[in-house]
Amino acid sequence: MRVGILVGVLVMVVFTAVVTTGTVTKVVTDQQEAQANGISKTSCDAAIGPTQPGQGDQGAVDAGKLDEEQRGIVSLVISLGKQRTLAPRAWQVAIQAGMTESGLHNLNYGDRDSLGIFQMRPSMNWGTAAQVTDPPYAINKFFDVLLAVPGWEGMRPGAAAQAVERSGFPDRYHKWEPMAATLVQNLGQIVDVIGCGKGIGALVPPSQAAATAIQFALGEQGKPYVWGATGPNSYDCSGLMLRAYESAGVILPRVSRDQYKAGAMLPVRDAQPGDLVFLATDTSNPATIHHVAMYLGDGKIVEAQQTGVPVHTRPFSFDENELMAQAVRPGV
Known part of the structure; x- marks a missing residue:
């Protein structure tokens, strides 16, 4: 039939x-x-x-x-x-x-x-x-x-x-x-079939907290960058990371330099989805960190980059200029 x-x-x-x-x-x-x-x-x-x-x-x-x-x-x-x-x-x-x-x-x-x-x-x-x-x-x-x-x-x-x-x-x-x-x-009108956050390439987040943080950050795309903003209507780079992990029950410090110390460090090339990556004017000196973003896997990050650029995802390379050699896994 x-x-x-x-x-x-x-x-x-x-x-x-x-x-x-x-x-x-x-x-x-x-x-x-x-x-x-x-x-x-x-x-x-x-x-x-x-x-x-x-x-x-x-x-x-x-x-x-x-x-x-x-x-x-x-x-x-x-x-x-x-x-x-x-x-x-x-x-x-x-x-x-x-x-x-x-x-x-x-x-x-x-x-x-x-x-x-x-x-x-x-x-x-x-x-x-x-x-x-x-x-x-x-x-x-x-x-x-x-x-x-x-x-x-x-x-x-x-x-x-x-x-x-x-x-x-x-x-x-x-x-x-x-x-x-x-x-x-x-057709079923469902986001996130399994409940681990949006799929990111062939990789998966290392924890539920990372998955939740990814889902939050991706959901904020399109909102404007405002220096010092921590949401809900606008963000700066560390403000976005703060709220993303807060949604997963992980509390981060307010600014990117302090977020660099707020979790387990690992070689940046070993970063997994949800890990934080940092840019600094002097990569040998964490005190010069000026930007933080969230690694998504598959050569992508989500970030609140700068004035005039809304929250977005973009291609990312481990060979980027000013990239710190260590990534950070919050909540670990």
């Missing part, structure tokens, strides 16, 4: 606009708002890190290739997940499993007696043939089994999908992680 008719032309238009332009018209921006909307987000596990697009624009490219039935099934997964107040990560697991097992089609055939979106087998007590080819039943059944998997929230989404499906090819579910994350974040 085709399920595209369940969502109609309106969903197709909205889906296309969101995926092709990357514009999210309404997003859940934090845990409190998510809970207020009846959406239960997972907690962060820094060992796993945020769900990453990971392959440039591949997630959006793959999402843009979905046909009407596939889009309808994705919409139904998200809708049922929201109705059950399941974590967005659960939606992602289901989308990855469905894409792997059936290409997100409601198949009336499969290996042996496998049927439907998730290729459930009636002979293995998944339900009757009529049930497992009924999309709402199949999706809810998938969710039921997923929720019974111990520790599924802390697994990589593809590994959680494998725990439900028990495939002979356990690694194949990972292929669709970028696409599933794109769909959940855009």
Whole structure:
């Protein structure tokens, strides 16, 4: 049975606009708002890190290739997940499993007696043939089994999908992680699928505090630089770092020279997302530090740079002039 008719032309238009332009018209921006909307987000596990697009624009490219039935099934997964107040990560697991097992089609055939979106087998007590080819039943059944998997929230989404499906090819579910994350974040109107802050390239923050600080700093982009300002409407360089880490429960000194002493030092080339990097007129003398920024990984920083330049991200090199040889990891 085709399920595209369940969502109609309106969903197709909205889906296309969101995926092709990357514009999210309404997003859940934090845990409190998510809970207020009846959406239960997972907690962060820094060992796993945020769900990453990971392959440039591949997630959006793959999402843009979905046909009407596939889009309808994705919409139904998200809708049922929201109705059950399941974590967005659960939606992602289901989308990855469905894409792997059936290409997100409601198949009336499969290996042996496998049927439907998730290729459930009636002979293995998944339900009757009529049930497992009924999309709402199949999706809810998938969710039921997923929720019974111990520790599924802390697994990589593809590994959680494998725990439900028990495939002979356990690694194949990972292929669709970028696409599933794109769909959940855009069509599902969710920012930060796993709860660790925005994904930054292929790297992940070393702690929850760093992830929270990154999320805060990125959220302040576009606000003006004002010397001495500490928010909420404008910032200077150290003011932005102060408030970013304050949002994570880590208190930093007010000025950049003192922030240089406010955490564990490590070689700047070993900096991880969330670590602070510093510029000084004399790199042998910390008393001459005049600027601080937050390293994002993948050759990028976020900073409040100077008058006339709003808070922004920019490319960053460890060979930059005036860069101090040590980075600082606040809260350690």
